[in-house]
Amino acid sequence: MELLRIEGGVPLTGEVRVAGAKNAALPILAATVMVAGRSVIQNVPDLEDVRVMLDILRSLGATVSMSSGTVKVDATSLTSTQVPSHLMQKMRSPMMRELLMTGS
Structure with a gap:
């Protein structure tokens, strides 16, 4: 892990944009099916x-869109609880494959 040591009496200012992480985004997207309504996930x-994952949500009946790193999911009218096996097999994330296989 990288260490930054700041010495001196000058306060730090500024902004750092943290890139979105797949391993954080996938479980958050999966959790949108538990929300009765619209979810907006950024970055x-x-x-x-x-x-x-967005295709999986669509297959369950959610309305999904993605634009410029912002995903909108409306899971109000889910029509299924079964993840199609062809989509599950496309998932490369071992964590999400295990979750999807356990939940199906």
Whole structure:
């Protein structure tokens, strides 16, 4: 891990933009099915596993859109609780594959 040591009496100012992480975004996206209504998640990376997760949410009946790192999920009218096996097999994240396999 990198260490930054700041010495001196000058206060730090500024902003740092932290990149979105797949391993954080996937469980958050999965949790949107527990919300009766619309969820907005920002700073979501545009990666294959994220796109597969969005397809999984769509297959369950959620309305999903992604634009510029912002994902909107409306899980008000879910029509299924079963994840299609062809989508589950596309998921590369071992953590999410295990979760999806356990939940199906």
